[in-house]
Amino acid sequence: MKRDLRLCxxxxxxxxxxxxxxxxxxxxxxxxxTFGNEEEGATSGWVLYSDFLxxxxxxxxxxxxxxxxxxxxxxxxxxxxxxIDKSVNAVWAYEDVVAGVFSEQSNGRGGYAVLVYLPEDSVxxxxxxxxxxxxxxxxxxxxxxxxxxxxxxxxxxxxIEQKNKKT
Amino acid sequence: MIKxxxxxxxxxxxxxxxxxxxxxxxxxxxxxxxxTPGLLAGSNTQGYGLSMPFSFSSRNCIVELALNVPVDVYLxxxxxxxxxxxxxxxxxxxxxxxxxxxxxxSINLACxxxxxxxxxxxxxLTISGLLYPKLYGFERDxxxxxxxxxxxxxxxxxxxxxxxxxxxxxxxxxxxxKDHKIVYSKETxxxxxxxxxxxDKSKSLGQLCRLVVWEFDEYFVFPMLEVVVVxxxxxxxxxxxxxxxxxxxYNNLISGIRLVFLFLIFVxxxxxCHSYAGSISKGETKLLLSYPVQRSKLFLSKFITLFVMFLVxxxxxxxxxxxxxxxxxxxxxxxxxxxLMAIQLLLICSIAxxxxxxxxxELLSILVSVILLFGIENVIHGGLATFAxxxxxxxxxxxxxxxxxxxxxxxxDMLVSVFVVLGVSVLLFVFSYxxxxxxxxxx
Numbered sequence: 001m002k003r004d005l006r007l008c009x010x011x012x013x014x015x016x017x018x019x020x021x022x023x024x025x026x027x028x029x030x031x032x033x034t035f036g037n038e039e040e041g042a043t044s045g046w047v048l049y050s051d052f053l054x055x056x057x058x059x060x061x062x063x064x065x066x067x068x069x070x071x072x073x074x075x076x077x078x079x080x081x082x083x084i085d086k087s088v089n090a091v092w093a094y095e096d097v098v099a100g101v102f103s104e105q106s107n108g109r110g111g112y113a114v115l116v117y118l119p120e121d122s123v124x125x126x127x128x129x130x131x132x133x134x135x136x137x138x139x140x141x142x143x144x145x146x147x148x149x150x151x152x153x154x155x156x157x158x159x160i161e162q163k164n165k166k167t
Numbered sequence: 168m169i170k171x172x173x174x175x176x177x178x179x180x181x182x183x184x185x186x187x188x189x190x191x192x193x194x195x196x197x198x199x200x201x202x203t204p205g206l207l208a209g210s211n212t213q214g215y216g217l218s219m220p221f222s223f224s225s226r227n228c229i230v231e232l233a234l235n236v237p238v239d240v241y242l243x244x245x246x247x248x249x250x251x252x253x254x255x256x257x258x259x260x261x262x263x264x265x266x267x268x269x270x271x272x273s274i275n276l277a278c279x280x281x282x283x284x285x286x287x288x289x290x291x292l293t294i295s296g297l298l299y300p301k302l303y304g305f306e307r308d309x310x311x312x313x314x315x316x317x318x319x320x321x322x323x324x325x326x327x328x329x330x331x332x333x334x335x336x337x338x339x340x341x342x343x344x345k346d347h348k349i350v351y352s353k354e355t356x357x358x359x360x361x362x363x364x365x366x367d368k369s370k371s372l373g374q375l376c377r378l379v380v381w382e383f384d385e386y387f388v389f390p391m392l393e394v395v396v397v398x399x400x401x402x403x404x405x406x407x408x409x410x411x412x413x414x415x416x417y418n419n420l421i422s423g424i425r426l427v428f429l430f431l432i433f434v435x436x437x438x439x440c441h442s443y444a445g446s447i448s449k450g451e452t453k454l455l456l457s458y459p460v461q462r463s464k465l466f467l468s469k470f471i472t473l474f475v476m477f478l479v480x481x482x483x484x485x486x487x488x489x490x491x492x493x494x495x496x497x498x499x500x501x502x503x504x505x506x507l508m509a510i511q512l513l514l515i516c517s518i519a520x521x522x523x524x525x526x527x528x529e530l531l532s533i534l535v536s537v538i539l540l541f542g543i544e545n546v547i548h549g550g551l552a553t554f555a556x557x558x559x560x561x562x563x564x565x566x567x568x569x570x571x572x573x574x575x576x577x578x579x580d581m582l583v584s585v586f587v588v589l590g591v592s593v594l595l596f597v598f599s600y601x602x603x604x605x606x607x608x609x610x
Contacts, residue, residue, distance in 0.1 A: 006389050012392045016399040032249050037223040052411045053493060076413065109493040111413030130252045133214055139491075 011148025017141035022135050029055050029132070035114045036127035043123045046086075051079055051113035054106055057135040061102045063094060070095045070117040079113045088115065109138070116144040159167050173330040176525030181530065185537065187316030189526055195544055196311040198226075216294035220248060227304045228470050234268040234286070234296035241285040242274060248283045257285065268296070279308065303513035306434050338492045338504075359369045374460070378468035386442045387476060396479065397483040402572045404491065415570075417500035421562050425544070425555035431512065431538045432554070440532040442469050443523035453609045462604040470596070474516050478509055499569050500562070507561045507585075508560070512555045515540060517595035518528045524603045557584035 002015055035049040063071055072090035076081060081087055091112070118124040232240075236342070241259035243251055250256045258283075261274050287295050369492035369579070387395075406423020410416055446452045446469075455465060482505055489496055518540065525533040543552055550556040566572065 010393050010396070013390075014400065015399055017397040021404045024401075026243075028405060029246070030411050032250065032252065033411065041576055049412055053413050055410070057410075072546060093272075102416045109491070111493065131249065131253055142511070154479055 002157075005154065005161075006027040006152040008150055008157060010150075011146055012154060015146025015148075015150050017144050018139060020158060022143055023141040025139070026135060027054075029057070029136070029156070030077045031128040031132050034127065034130075035116075035130075036125075038127055039127060042118070042120045043125070044120045047116050047118065048079070048082065049114045049116070049128075051076075052130075054110060054112045055132065056106045056109055056136045056138045057132045058103065058105050059130050061092070061094065061104060062100075062131065063097050063102075063126070064099050064129075065097070065118075065124055065126040067119055067122060067126075068096050068098055069119070069124060069126055071097060071118075071128055072115040074113050074115055075107070078110040079111070082115065105137070118122045171566050173327045175326035176323055176330065180320050180325075182320075182325055183316055183323060184320030185364075185534065186433075187313050187318075187320050189537070189545075190309060190313035190316060190539060194198045194305055196546065197224075197309070198303075198305045213248065214291035214294075216284075216288075217251075218284040218286075218298060220281040222279070223282050223300070223302065224274050224306045225276050225308050226302045226306050228236050228274040228276055229301045229303065230272045230274060230284070231295070231299040231547055232266065232268060232270050233299065234294060234609070236288050236290075236292045237287050237295055238266055238286040238294060239264045239268050240272060241287065243283045243285055244280045248281070251285060253435045257287075260283070262369070272480050276302075279306070299426075309343045309362070311349065312344045323555070326386055364539055368587050371464075374466045375479055378460070379472050382442070382472040383476070386438060386473070392476070395434055395438075396484075398430050399480050400432040402430045403481070403484045404487060404522075407491075407588070413493060416494055417498055417566075417570075419492050420488060420500060421559060424558050425553075428429055428507075428511065428558070429541065429544055429556040431481070432475075432515055432544060433537060435512065435515050436536040436540065437533055438473055438477075439519035440523045440529050440536060441514055442473055443520055444527055445610060447524075447527045448529055456609065463600070466600055468519060474513070481508060487531070488597075500566060503565045504562060507558050510561075510592075510602060511558055513592040515554070517592040517599070521595045521599045523606060524599050527607075551580065552584055557588060560584040566610075 002156040032054075033052055035045055037047070061071070061073070063069070071094045072088055073092040074089070075091050079090065081089055091107060092102075094100070094102060114128055114130075116126060116128065118126060216234075220234070230240075232238075240263045241247075241257055243258070244260050247258045247260065260277070263272055264273065265559065284298055288294055310583045325388050353542065397428040402423070406419070406426065408419055409422045410418040439475070448457075455460060485501070485505055485508070489498070489501060494501055521535045522536050523529075526532045526535065540554075543553060547553050547556070560576050560580050564576040564584075566580070567575065
């Protein structure tokens with residue numbers, strides 16, 4: 001087999017296997033993350049919950065409280081900034097919310113954390129549920145591109161080969 | 168590479184048959200495992216009880232209840248559990264109403280998943296007690312897969328038998344003589360490496376390099392290299408994410424390592440045995456050695472080519488984990504995992520090489536190596552006896568040295584998992600080298 005044709009087929013096969021990986025990973029990466037103070041934790045003021053690893057997937061933020069709260073999702077840099085000077089540079093912000101479900105698309109992989117502000121004059125019960133769904137967009141894009149390039153280049157090479165044979 | 172189609176079909180058939188048989192043996196062995204721990208059914212919420220999620224395979228299941236009150240029992244799969252936790256909606260895959268506190272239930276699990284038991288008391292009484300699920304019978308998906316693979320293997324072998332030319336036709340093609348010299352037909356003539364290698368040049372290192380290139384062209388012919396890459400991608404990148412804290416994300420490198428080694432063993436053993444034993448049984452080694460090629464260089468070129476190619480492929484695929492797990496490129500645990508994998512790979516390659524040069528039979532050496540290594544890896548879980556176990560021990564030890572944490576692995580275990588493996592690998596390699604270069608008779 002010619003080396004260039006083999007290379008194209010290899011690109012296609014790697015793309016295909018990455019696509020299978022993308023499909024399998026929809027079940028192997030976390031789908032549900034829960035933050036809140038139903039069982040323990042502060043019930044007023046600023047609360048930063050433990051950070052988590054976010055993958056490049058769609059997700060919904062389900063906020064349920066008994067009070068009006070502010071919920072922020074911070075990326076790694078913003079978490080560090082918050083810890084230094086308590087400034088909020090949120091990637092996603094939901095202010096003056098009592099309850100609601102918000103659909104979002106992740107900006108990229110990395111560490112994120114949920115920061116909430118609970119009114120200080122009362123006891124607030126809060127539950128924030130992040131539900132992840134769908135494929136990891138970056139992996140899906142990469143695998144689709146590789147499959148596309150693989151098919152296209154293989155077809156072109158085969159056509160050129162056919163033409164050369166005829167002449 | 169085998170150029171004869173029926174022979175290729177037979178080889179593929181035998182391979183599939185071996186895979187099917189090993190899966191069937193695995194299925195039968197796994198059916199003897201009935202142990203499941205008692206699941207706590209209690210909850211703080213009155214009227215409800217939710218057990219921890221538990222991984223169940225597609226087998227029959229008996230659940231013995233030891234509760235304080237009558238309940239409705241709902242079996243939730245992973246999606247059902249998500250819906251229950253996020254929306255409070257019960258979407259069971261199985262349920263039983265008005266179950267007595269000490270009743271025994273029988274469930275037929277359709278597919279493998281993480282299941283949880285949700286117990287509901289209609290009178291809002293607090294539920295406490297335990298559930299004892301006991302799995303029995305074969306795992307249906309595994310059984311079907313192994314049987315289908317077995318049948319597919321048999322079909323391949325049957326088709327290859329039908330395609331085989333009659334014996335007398337074949338013998339005419341091979342023993343055709345002209346002027347007292349054997350003349351091979353185009354199909355049966357072994358490929359001569361003379362033109363590609365330029366063996367008349369006697370520069371030692373140059374010859375080794377040319378042999379390495381020839382070895383690569385000969386044994387990583389399409390689709391061998393592609394299969395290795397695809398297997399690496401599918402096994403390394405699909406394991407479950409067990410650690411969601413970004414700081415401890417490196418722990419995910421160890422998740423699913425058993426699957427990685429199971430497939431790595433299979434693919435590397437097949438290629439090593441095909442290269443060493445296959446080339447001896449095909450007469451390729453004899454032909455090569457009839458030219459001014461040193462046995463030592465031939466042996467080294469085979470080992471270097473295959474080992475380095477496997478290492479390069481797996482290192483490249485592992486490197487993708489840096490991005491996928493949002494790891495730092497300077498994360499020491501990543502490099503530790505690469506090093507540990509290389510050590511274990513060296514042992515696999517040494518065992519396969521030793522068996523190949525001793526048996527000189529491709530199929531036999533593959534069978535013995537796969538049954539030996541695959542069997543040990545599949546039957547024993549963890550510990551120093553398995554590749555995944557030794558990898559885990561080494562990884563855990565270095566992790567507790569670098570990142571701290573509980574002392575789970577002793578220095579002795581780590582030394583055994585690394586240095587004994589290295590020692591055995593070197594011993595087997597030296598034995599194979601000496602045997603191949605000094606003792607082995609090539610027929």
